[in-house]
Amino acid sequence: MTSPAHDLGTRATEQSASATECQFWLNEWISPGSPAGQILARIRVQGPVRAAALDEALRAVVRRHEALRTRFLMRGERLVRDVLPEPVAEAVLRLAEGAGFREAASALLLHGCFDLAAGRVFRIGVAPDDEGATVYVAVHHIAFDGISQEIFAADLAQAYAQAVEGVTMPLPVRRRAQPAALAPGRHAELVAHWRALLEGAAPLPAHGTGPTQRELAEAELAERRSALASTTWRAVGERAQGVACSPFSVLMAAYAAALGELSGGTDFCVGIPVATRTAGQSHEIGCLINMVPVRMPDLSEEGVVERVAQAVRSSIIGMELPGTDIVRSGKADSGHRMPLYQALFAFEGWQRASHTVAGVTFQAVAVPPVGGLAEVCLQVCQGSDGTLDCLAQAPVSSPWADRLSDLLEAFETRLDRLLHHTIRPPSSVQEATA
Template sequence: MDTSTAPPAGRRAASATERQFWFAERIAPGSPAWRVLSTVRVEGAADRGALAAAAARVVARHPALRSVFAPADGELWCSVVPPVAPPLLELPPGTAFDAAARELARSGLLDPGTGRHVVLALAEDTGDVPGATLYVLTHHLVYDGLSHEVFTADLARAHARVVAGEPEPAPLAHCVPRPPDAGRRAELAAHWRAALDGVPDLPGDGAGPTQRELAGTEPHCHVVGFPSRAGAAAREAARRLACPPFAVLLTAYAQALYDLCGAEDFCIGTPVSTRTPDLADAIGCLLTTLPVRIRRPAAADACERTWATFTDGLFHMDLPQDDLVRAVRTRAGRRMPLYQALFAYESWPRPVHDAGTVRMRTEPVTPLGTQAEVLFQLNELPDHRLAGTLQAPVGGLWAGRLAELADAVGRRFAMLTTTTEEIARWH
């Protein structure tokens, strides 16, 4: 057997996404843009000791949560170190998200360089009904949105075993998606060069900020208001247009950007999971960001074309992100390559998990730092509700236009979800 290209024992080559966030941390150390603060709602009287013991079991179970990364021989390598129980801080009762973020940032306990990837903080509720919010601070290097669902499900199971005095199952194997071989890489690079040939940047503020400047900038946020049961309206429109609600919402965002800057050709980046069935229960940053080329966004068939472009990208999504940028970026520039706007859509179920003496469920993740010149974070909630937030760096071109952009998103969403019969009735 040829072992000339086999990795050294005990380590593996980092994935493309791991490389991306490892280098991002080198560019802007400690930036909140690379950190994830997620929340777990605890229903019932929380026991700090049981929670701490359960969290330690989850860290021991998932190799990603005890990984260290180091460059050697022109490659970034990942090794697994012995588990360390994550710290559990105590916050004043009723501590809200922003205050928890500040307290956890001040703690300095998150240390990806030594494999300390999880810091917890617990805030008891202030009402008469027992409950609490558990804040989970991690790093994008090893954690994505779906990882939080896995973490919470495993935390609930581990908590139930702790209070019952039962042992924990064996740790999971350390797996990542397999990268394409050289032939497939060449084929994918050729596809993306053709698909993104000549695509211009989104009109911006002069030369635009670099990724380092974005990561070091405080974000300005604006809530996008949706009517009740907006999710149901998106689903009805999606059936009519033969595409999923994601395409309707992405198109509304693209059209709103067009309304404000007049761009007829640009890209929006959207995170997509790279999880295969064998990785469904794994924690890690198992995603890539697909550049979706938007052309003639105001045309009548914009939604159908946006969906076709996105699905074409899905068939070619296994090209590592750094290879994609190298293949497509043909001109120098300070701004983020390929796309300067992001669209992050979370639509997965958020079940309530039985944890023995308490119950647990996740809440949507709120971005901590600035990851693009403008970002639209959209969450589908129970009862067909939609919750959206626009984000842009303070002082940037889009920060002062987020309210206007939110209005444009709402207006375009209403147009896309209104049937011709309803329009006829109005007239």
């Protein structure tokens, strides 16, 4: 995005942008082309796929969802979204046979590939192989979140079936919901809630000065991966059930304890993405999330899961307040570092649905972030076989870049203690660089 767009006229299709959209628009304006604002979704297509039908199905899906044909314009001091009649997109890019995630990212996520003012928010590439193909959807985060990938896969299967059968009727359009404005009284209540919750919270200690927010947005990522057996996931569920909380809280407690062990920090916050979808938005593609901080309680092992679960609930209560307002409420003073939280935790615990049509199966595949979202991030995804895939990331400019292996080992050890009250050797950790 080269500059804000100020149109002289208005259109009936214009709506006020949501708080999350405003934040991503601002981030793009401050740091154009930042990887932190980009997603590379991946959909596996298994079977004897017909290339022409797949192309037709892809066009049908992007026409269906207004988020993929929306431009963002400034009206005075207000950001609005304007839905276009047709998506602004290039032809489907033919990637090399068997191209993987990194190869697809290099081909699709080029500097300047998105233009929010023009409505150019996605690019699509297809990599064929001997067993079918992989569809890669490079999309700006302003128009897409993790659940959007599942919706895209389901709609792609439906559109592919119609294309194979020669059905010309377009898929019904998924209308975008107008962001609901907070009533002044409710807004004041939420500000007071966050102000009390975050009073005196400390930043996560850094070994060194820590990267600036601009450095985070533009940095290359270092990564480490590990995998936990399906028996661990079953034990996580049993532990959660035993204390009447979600598996998320059990994993979060282990991660926070590992961060505290390695940094020496206490009373810090960890950021988590929270879905803001309403019942009527279950099939809508878009960025329907809010990032909220969770203030860590005492992380000593006795009762830590219950305390972390309560901390998560306290943050979820205030999730209606936009992230920028939460930052203002917290009055955090972390200098040039990220305000409120410098570590992030994300858990994808849903079963990824498979859709079989015309002899071909479509299924979304878990993907890693392509840009730095915090100084250190742990993403845990539940596999179809019950295993837990763990990905630790840090920008190469972050002091955590050289400590990711230690972080994964500490996470696994702390989790094992929470589950079994024993210590076992950590699993092997694999290294990769984005």
